[in-house]
Amino acid sequence: MKTNPCKIVDCTIRDGGLVNNWDFSVEFVQTLYAGLNEAGVDYMEIGYKNSPKLLKGADSAGPWRFLDDSFLREVIPQKGKTKLSALVDIGRVDENDILPREESMLDLIRVACYIKDVDKALELVQTFHERGYETTLNIMALSNVMENELLEAFEMIRESVVDVVYIVDSYGSLDHKDMEYLVEKFKKHLPNKRLGVHTHNNMQLAFSNTLTAAELGVELLDASVYGMGRAAGNCPTELLVTHLKNTHYNLRPVLDLIERLMIPLREKEEWGYLIPYMVTGTLGEHPRSAMALRASEDKDKYVDFYDKLTTPEVNFDPKHK
């Protein structure tokens, strides 16, 4: 039986940190790493490698927002088979913070950008590649990108050293037909690159879209335990682990992580399929208005929220009602 070439990239700490301002204890992250390793998950994205100097309001965030190599070494003194990954944003990373790979705990550095910054992102990719890391380019908000911009980006990407190019459904607005369309387009224009996918669960399609992508040959599959991630969250790691055919993942350690870590956390923090996120997903919008609504007293006033988003002359701002 042919082995499935898919690899799971668990983003619980990195994308989940957007929910709780990266307020995960060291013990939490250690337990998560041990469990993912036991489950056979290929990568754990343990946070952002941005620089606090380049970000306002950075003081309050947990350490996973600005990963430090010596700190990481204390957190994970003994690495297992699960590789470590970090995400950086254009304009927020200081290249001098990135050690050569042989001196770092990290294996993979992923660069997130909007389409207009692909050139800058590829410069960073080049640097990280030269320092020995595996690299990915994660183009966000693809649903709002025009064809001509995408084709221009493809040209640059084709000539670059980046290992993997991601299809990112930032707004959770894609269905399986959209996903098929994008994967085929990426395959056609980037025949020399491996592909990855990152989904959001606004319309309960994160897992389904990830499966669709995997069946079409997309190799790196982003997920998070119990779906923890910004707003509607991500494709649940537990579903990929149990459902992907011809793989060697184990569900049991992930169930243990959910039981011990995620259920208590979900009591305090909110993510997942909630109606305001469904609304922004179906409208193809960034979830920030829905996140503001959920943080307000009107968090369950769905009809008002929908009316504001669908009435052109009204601006939505819950602070100025």
Place this chain on the structure above:
Amino acid sequence: MKTNPCKIVDCTIRDGGLVNNWDFSVEFVQTLYAGLNEAGVDYMEIGYKNSPKLLKGADSAGPWRFLDDSFLREVIPQKGKTKLSALVDIGRVDENDILPREESMLDLIRVACYIKDVDKALELVQTFHERGYETTLNIMALSNVMENELLEAFEMIRESVVDVVYIVDSYGSLDHKDMEYLVEKFKKHLPNKRLGVHTHNNMQLAFSNTLTAAELGVELLDASVYGMGRAAGNCPTELLVTHLKNTHYNLRPVLDLIERLMIPLREKEEWGYLIPYMVTGTLGEHPRSAMALRASEDKDKYVDFYDKLTTPEVNFDPKHK
């Protein structure tokens, strides 16, 4: 633009009644009917039309478990465009309770059965058809049916008067490839019948599988508002309403129903994507063990639960631990 031939059958009261023992107030059901009508939903399944004489422990259930025609007339004095449906089970329905359609509020009667009872189900279908109703046959637990049984059933169904034949994913264990396989098989063997689909959300695939079925020509799509239904629940009505292409459904009234009815109800009653249901779904089992777990003190002991279900020599019974 071609109009989509799909019709939505909202099962909130009928399948949701399995969650709260049909304890919906008359006002709740009236509000739901008005909202579904405004949303353009085609059918509302308002309950079961089984006989209390044929069911043990029936006294405690709400009136939607044993629909009475004169009661229904009081509940919905003025019908809108949304038709009314009721489900019956083999061996639990008294044919004498079924009035001729012109004397009833009901438009559609659906007969649910396991594969071995298809012959008996088709006899009931024949009776209801003669009394003037639209009819469907809902074959449950298809994932556990052997090919030879299914082919035998197809022969009987082909010769019957039933209008619509349902593909029912009782355990929420199918993915889109399974759904494609089943729809193609049903289309091939039942070329003279329209098809329907009823999904469960154990693996977050209820909506996605319903879309897949719809794209392949399945016409009747079961759903429930906010996904309310037994265990992991169903395909959410709000997602179908907003996402099906070339239809004339309205999302806004469904958002209003969720805000007014379902959010308060979800505080008291439990359904949806919960890990024990995911486990039974991925194992292709009836969710009853997971429902028992959720009703026990060990409701979040996922690893123990998983071990019991996957260790052949251990019987799972939370009462005898």
